[in-house]
Structures are given as structure tokens and as C-alpha cells.
Amino acid sequence: MLLLQLEDIKQLLTNVGEKNFFLQLIDTLQSDYKRWFEFDKKPRLASHVDLGVIELMPISNALYYAFKYVNGHPKNPQKNKLTVMATGQLSLCATGEPLLYCEMTLLTALRTAATSAMVAKYVANKNSSVLALIGTGAQSEFQYLAYSFIFDLQEVRYFDIDDHAMQKFATNMAKFEIKLTACKNATEAVIGADLITTCTADKCQQTVLTKAMIDKPVFINALGGDCPGKTELEKALLEDATIVVEYLAQTKIEGEIQQLNDDFSCVELHQIISQQVTLNVQTQGTIIYDSVGFALEDYAILRLVYRLAQQYQLGQQIDMIPHLTDVKDLFSLLK
């Protein structure tokens, strides 16, 4: 099987090129979302441990079985460790044979940003030119990058309660030819924005975006690390907008819509991608993509990097599975 370490993924991005990689990833996501009903979808399996949560996220179709291991430990930064770390494995369904073990901390940021941009491509105003980012933590620059390949962005307006995170964002963004507007609060950040991403990280109910702050029809991606009890948008804003989710059953538990009634229902992403449903900001007014991250997105990026790594001959072959002349002779391994 193939092992892809962090350096391999970085090399792969260099070889393929960031723009080309994001466009291929968006294509792959679209292709997999179109085949929504071919997938065996399961709720993520969460273990609540003392200082956080550890999850396994499996999904499969006839070809591959993919799973991601991912943690969420809000206090990790105090130990200089990442809040979210992830690994993943891709296996062949026909035999169960593992094909790939891969870093997924970076891949998760990439697939999350690519999914955001893909959704915006379908439902946001085509002429969107101003992106507002509320929260400039680990995901923020990836969000910009993915949107920049889909829209002709002219300005990024940004705000974070952490000055240091604002400064880090400004430094990382300096290499891009884009107008950067540091804002002193979220209200200022969203002025004139066509695309808004909220990606804050506190594990509690808070309101970073209210209905009153929105002055024109806009695309909002409520991205912030979702879990039961954690929301970012005002309920009135949710009630006033058209909402799109990945997988209603999961988003009801983890997403913004946990603030709404139990019988709330809305369009799922696959309906838009397969063009069963057409939605856009121009005709519909404000659209909120209440994203929580779904296993299908991990599946898509794992199969893409597996193919590209082979194409560019990246990674290391590792010997994890016995290959025996006589399959009943497992004991021959001890000879």
C-alpha cells in the first residue's frame, strides 16, 4: 500500500500546482456528490474523551471504502498542538485491501475550502468580488485560495477577536495580489461583501453574524468547527435565508440548524450538484451553506491524491498486508 506523509502532500501540491489541484478537487467533489445515492453513508462515530472528541468517519461506494480519523481538542493550542489532526485510509471494496494511508490534517483544510468554493460556484452571485472572513484561524487562507480560483476576487475583508491571528493572516496573504481590509469587528467586515465565511472556533453558542448585519443578498458559509451546542449565526438570520446542507441528518445534530425546529428541512448539496434543484442568491436572496464537513468530501480528496500520487510517483510503498503463496498459511510469517 502507499504511504503519503505531510511532505508528500506538499510536494504533490507543488507538482500539480495549487490552482490546478483545487480545480481537480472541485471536479472530484462534484462527481462524487452527483453519485450521492451510490454511497453507504454512516453517522460519524464519536468518542467523547476528557479534553475533546475523537471521531471515525467512514463512507463507501462500490469502488472504495474510505475513513478518516480526526480529533477535536480545543485546548491543544495551549500545548502548542493543533486542535484538529487527521489521518485517513483508502481501501478497495472488492477485496477490503488497504491502498493508501495518508495525512489528512492538511487534506481536511483543502477539501473544506474546495467544498465551500464549489457550493459558492453553484449558488453565489457569479460576479462576487468581495470576500469577508470572520475568523482568521487555520482555515482562513485556504478559504481565500479556493474562492480565488472560482471568482474574480478584488477584496478580502477580515476580522478575528485574536490580533495575532489577524496579523498572521495579513502576513500570509501579502503574496497575493488582492486588496486586504483589516476590520475592527464582524459588522465592519461584512460591509459590501458578496461572500461571507464564518470560521470561528469557540466551543459554545455565540452569534458572530446577525440578520441586521446583512444589507444585501449574500452567500454565507457557516463553517466554524461544528458540534452539538456550537453555533455562529443568529437564529433570525437562519429563518430569513435559504439554507443548504451536506447531509440533513448530520447537520441537524452539528450545524447551525440545530437552533431550528426538529422538523426543519432544506435542500441537500447533492440536489444542487446534480441540478435537481437550482438555487442562487440573485433569485433567492441570502443563501446560507451550513457546512459541518462530511465523509464524502474526505473520500473525494483521498481518491484524488491517491491517483495524483501515482501519476507523480510520490509517497512510499509500505508492506502492511501479508502476501502469501498459501493464504491459509499465515503462520509462515513466523518462520
Add this chain to the structure above:
Amino acid sequence: MLLLQLEDIKQLLTNVGEKNFFLQLIDTLQSDYKRWFEFDKKPRLASHVDLGVIELMPISNALYYAFKYVNGHPKNPQKNKLTVMATGQLSLCATGEPLLYCEMTLLTALRTAATSAMVAKYVANKNSSVLALIGTGAQSEFQYLAYSFIFDLQEVRYFDIDDHAMQKFATNMAKFEIKLTACKNATEAVIGADLITTCTADKCQQTVLTKAMIDKPVFINALGGDCPGKTELEKALLEDATIVVEYLAQTKIEGEIQQLNDDFSCVELHQIISQQVTLNVQTQGTIIYDSVGFALEDYAILRLVYRLAQQYQLGQQIDMIPHLTDVKDLFSLLK
């Protein structure tokens, strides 16, 4: 994190010595089974695919979170692939950080055999000297090996419907100083046996062992690859014996006891290991260990090989998790 490939596990067994490894593994299993109530136990998450099943088996306590990926594809041997292949990961609960990615096909055979021998140590006749193996497939020699370190075995009686598997077993066993008795059926194999392991692989209800075949109190380990609809023992034999299981909720679905009433209840392994309950063949008559394989056993062997691999400096350090000066600066990976 540490990567342990198949060769590393083989080297580890050579360095530690097979007997010493099995004895340490049995100690580790006992120690973990004693702390049964400290573990967050979840049912395995199974995906039924076209030609088999793919499962994730997670478990955690305050220290580690372990999971195993394992498939079961009965037709794989026709493609010269193993029916069961496995990989596993061990992570630190306090931070969610992955510590170890490891082959587990071989480890599963080792932990299964060690658990069998551990249970026999508690409940079988201490003077057991004759082991009967019904089914001489991939697990059989491991079973012998583990028992041989606990009991003073004098004879192994064996039978398999597959002549080739019988021959393979005889060849592998030739290096051990033990009387080998090839039998022409299961009835002959169990004559005079003190310890009986049934490990057949057909995915259907069959009866490889009946009450009439047992002529004295004996320890029986019903080991064969368990799943709903697959059993090996006659119902009358189950009704007549004392049964021990790993985890009643799981064994009711997968084990021999699926033949019994829904309200059937029996002793769980941890009660014996923690000496809340004392059972043995001499006082109780025939005891059946209806094993299905439980995540706790994977946890035990993963933490053991993780410690031993460090002690013997085996394996390869791999870079799967970003280590950042500023944990909010994930984007620095793309610089």
C-alpha cells in the same frame, strides 16, 4: 508517529522471543480486561459491501484511543488474497495525537490466540495435555503456540475438511516437539481432548461439534470467524455447558449464543479475570468460551507492540501530523 510494517512485527517477535511475547501479551490482556469499566466500549461499525464486510473497531480509556480497520471477504482466497486483513492506529486521548500506525493482520492472529490461552488458563483443567483443533486454517498454529506456553501439551489432534490445510498444518508443526495426530473427522479429533478449539471459516450455520461428541468435561473455544448467521456448535451443547463471552451485547449478535433465547445471559470474561467469578472445568463441567474478538484485545496488543517497538528501536518515524510554531498558521505548510 511510529510506523510498524509487517517486517517490523516479525523482527519484534524475533527480538522479544515468541514465548516471552505471548506471556507479555497475556499479561497485558489481563491487565486491560481487569480495567473493563474504564473503557468506552462501542459496537464495531460494519459496512456490508458486495463481497464481504469492512469494519472499524474503536475503543478508548483515559490513556489511549485505539481502532482497528478489518475486512472479511470469504472469496478472497480465490484471488490469492487473505480473507481477513487489518491495520490499526493508536492515539493519545489527552491530545488526540496519533502515535502508531501498525499492520494488524498478524497482530490479530496473535491477540486472538493469546486471549484463548488466557481464558483457558483461568477456566480449563490445569493438567490439560491434549489439544484438539477442528479447522487448521490461518489461526491454527497460533492457537497451538499460545496454549503451549500455558499448558504442558503432549498431543495435538486435528482435522480439517481441506486436506491441503491439514498438510500445511502438519508441515508447520513439524518443528515443535509434540505428538501430532491427524484425524479423519471432528469426532475422532476430540477424543480424549482437554482443550478444543473450533476454528472453521464457512459463512453459514453448521455444526462442527455436538454434545454427543464430548465424553468428559472439557474447555471449548468456539473461535470460528463469527458473524450473524454463522455458528459452529450444536445448540444442545451450548445448553448443556457453562458459557463465557467477551462482551454479551456483541456476542449475542455474532457468537454461538445467537442460537439461544434473546434473554440469555452469562459470565463476561472481565468478571473472571478480575476474579469476581471463579469458574473451572473441574467444578463446573464443560466450559465454552464463545469468542468473537473484541476491540479491547486490539487495544492491548497495540499498546504492547508500541512499547516494545520503542524498547527495541523498531519501526520508522513518519511525519503525518503538522508541528507548527503557530498552531493557527496551518497555511504555512503551503509556503
